[in-house]
Amino acid sequence: MTTQRWGGYWTDAGWTLDLWAPQAERVGLVLNGDERPMIRQADGFWSVTAPARPGDTYLLRVDGRDMPDPASRLQAGDVHAPSVVTARPDDRWHTPWAGRDWAEAVIYELHLGTFTPEGTLAAAAGKLAGLADVGITAVELMPVGQWQGDRGWGYDGVLPFALHPAYGSPDDLCRFVDHAHSLGLMVVLDLVMNHFGPEGAYLHHAAPAFFDESRHTPWGAAIDFSQAAVREYWIQCAEYWLGEFRLDGLRLDAVHQITGPGAEDFMTALARRARAVDDSRAIHLIVEDERNDPFLRENGYDASWNDDFHHAIHCQLTGESDSYYASFAVDPIGDLCLTLQRGHVEEGQPRAARDDPRGQPCGHLPPTAFVNATQTHDQVGNRALGERLLSLADPQGVRTGFALLLVAPYVPMIFMGEERGATTPFLFFADFTGDLARAVREGRAAEFAEIASLGSGVPNPLDPDTFARSRLDWRDDGTARDWLALTKRALAFRRDHVVPLLKSGCSGPARVVRHGAASLAASWPFHQGTLDLQLSLGQAAPDLQAADDAAFSLGRIGSDPYALSVSTRFP
Template structure:
């Protein structure tokens, strides 16, 4: 049984309240019976065993300051209000699910609030059959830990154990996961463990020791992972999502901001404890790591990392953009794409034009399944001033080739919601703060894109409900949407029936990629069961790139079209 060091949780008889507040002089449970004293333990936890039942509203009083439970499983209202006792064991699961092999993963990244017009767990559940029919095998839900207001991306959460109430109840989320499993879909959750949002994080007051006073992240105070109670807080959060909600795995946001003398200890504990939590079920761990460091995959068995290098090579090749972080990828995007197909990461510590300090370490020895590749993500779309999707920036034929390449290459593909329909509506940055904080966010967003504002263009107001509404998926049934759905279905059919069996068989050799003309590539990967060959033309009519023939996947014609892609398997 999981040991809960944080929160208010049911036991075999009584419920137990536990809160870490090492410097507090007095901690009380606030409930309908009034204020009940909690007992201090030597390690700084305050503990109380008491009679309770699910649905009871409660809080903590720490030296007279009433706060919600920092490990609240549900809030009675907003992030500043009281918490609600939840008995996760009461839910009646319908699907007996043991998970899927990571080599089978085709990920669909979803923001619940804009995925459907209703923006709820229940409405998202209705769309899952369509995703499964297209060939997706996993959905990855952007963070749902409660944040201030109704609208937001989720990366400013302050109650990471509590599903955001605008999306629905804990049981609504469990029903979504249960239904996904019945359709053969894994469900992963994006979690933020490197910082808290700026409004409602009462740990700053009740346990300032939770934070590293000597370090800040770009988003706020850094967290001190050298302390066991801090590591336990986040590991118990992960275990709750894995055990109580039956998520198939987690995507850890910006792990390069989780540093310090015990950071490796934390990553090791997290991997060990989450995978031991439900023996016999496959649990997957993915990270976002700007450092391009393979250590978490090598030393601790993390499945994969988001590979922005692949995205940047594709983006610069299609758009010609060379600003900001695209600068070092704009000198030779086709050559960089060849590197990404050969080795996974492009930047592996070598000097590169446009970058003062080398980035990354050698990663070509890792399996292709150790990289999650994408042509769009919430970050790469939403962090643009106007939330432009790739179809709004580049030749649609080129976008289609890049999209198909991602689906049939031997890396783990991820699609940002709407790509499978050729979505052109933006995905903008939006939030729901009030008062001075709202004005600070609004001003900061405008300053971030001051050059755009100086040209007379408006930077969308992130606090406006209209900005949020513009970011919703368009579910209209059009010829355009059907083209992209058919492309998705065909590419994923090729992947499932021809590529995945070779990925699961293992014995993979290094990829070999030849730049065949100015904007054309020929690539191959040798596996124990055969060879995957891909030929693509990325924008030059008549580029030399030998057609691969049948059977296989085909988009356009290599000999005639400026944009084309062929993929096939040669069996051993």
């Protein structure tokens, strides 16, 4: 396996730069405008040691074409600009930190650009105390690797080692993490390893072998993980973010698109080396994996996003049945029973409204192997108008589904603003120009042509107003205070009752019984005790009765169409 490092780094000899360009004829370093030849090394790498200083700018000249460093840690401008030599890391931490147990995780997904009016790390840091106060224990940042332009979700990144400059400086990220840790909050980063964005991905020129042109993802050519240097690029990227910024973990985007020769070995090695970054603190790894496959969670990964739970709740509350909701719209309460009992709903069995079975049995995994949500950036932002669930369904039903999310024994994830009953949309937005901008705008309109034909119009993702409309509303009114009170009460119950049970471990399978059209009763046995739950999500079941000593309740079980009651029993 290659021993080369991607990008620039400091040694006793000075500053060294490595680039993998196995098909290149000539590679040079252009440091502060002066070119120095790079020397071909083993495995297609090129290397040079130069008398650089922090703050110097540089480009790579590959067969006559100048380009930024694909592993740039900092840019002097946009993704086409020179890269910047960064300083050696120093001691920048003020908070002793050993991490937190995964069983304590309550995740808060946020987009830095729209989380605050300023859209910066510094501004976001000022909101962290409020999140900790309601019981949130982890912040998950949507991708921050640099892409072209200022506005975007982050999934079009082309410089995955470089912090997007609109959010602030690397020092700002260090201060954000240090402040989060001082409040007891973990910080997790969403990292995209399955594709590059459409503008500024110079690796296509420097190293065509980085890609497998015979396979494609929905976003372009697939990455060739059979190449050792390619695997190293992404593993070193993960190590950089975890080590340089003392992050508590990673969420890996769409790993179902990390396929082909070498992919399984890559994912296994990534988990092993990510956890080895710092053995003095806990590091957690989450995947987004549409395959509902237990393999990664059996081999080094803590959890996977669980869209099945979201889809069952969403279909029950909205009645929607389009696209990927089709199979969950047939019997959403039946599916909710399945997901509360086994984690996933689709485990390879035949399903109405689905042509091809999906998934593998996952019921043997612990509840903490599933990250559940009732809203996410995907499920809100991929709607034409970016509506949140409160704009689509009965508010009491949304409150009940949200409370269920927080008190059930699976890992809950809150989408920013959900804890305060936000109704501001989260739209798709980008900041491209020219032909690419036109293609994005026309593609979005075509995707939702039916809505456009009804006269609603599809927001132009390139319009700055689309971005501005997606900013979270921080007004302090009665609705926000009511939702915050519910969130705080539910998460206090989780902290005091659910987390100790999770830490004790499961002692047997969950039991879920359906009652009537829209109600259920569930029990999860743990070594320390049993968690009992009764739920109505649209129609009361008169035969359901809440426990007299219920520690958490919302509405009246047995009479209200939307109600929840939860209690614990001990041996």
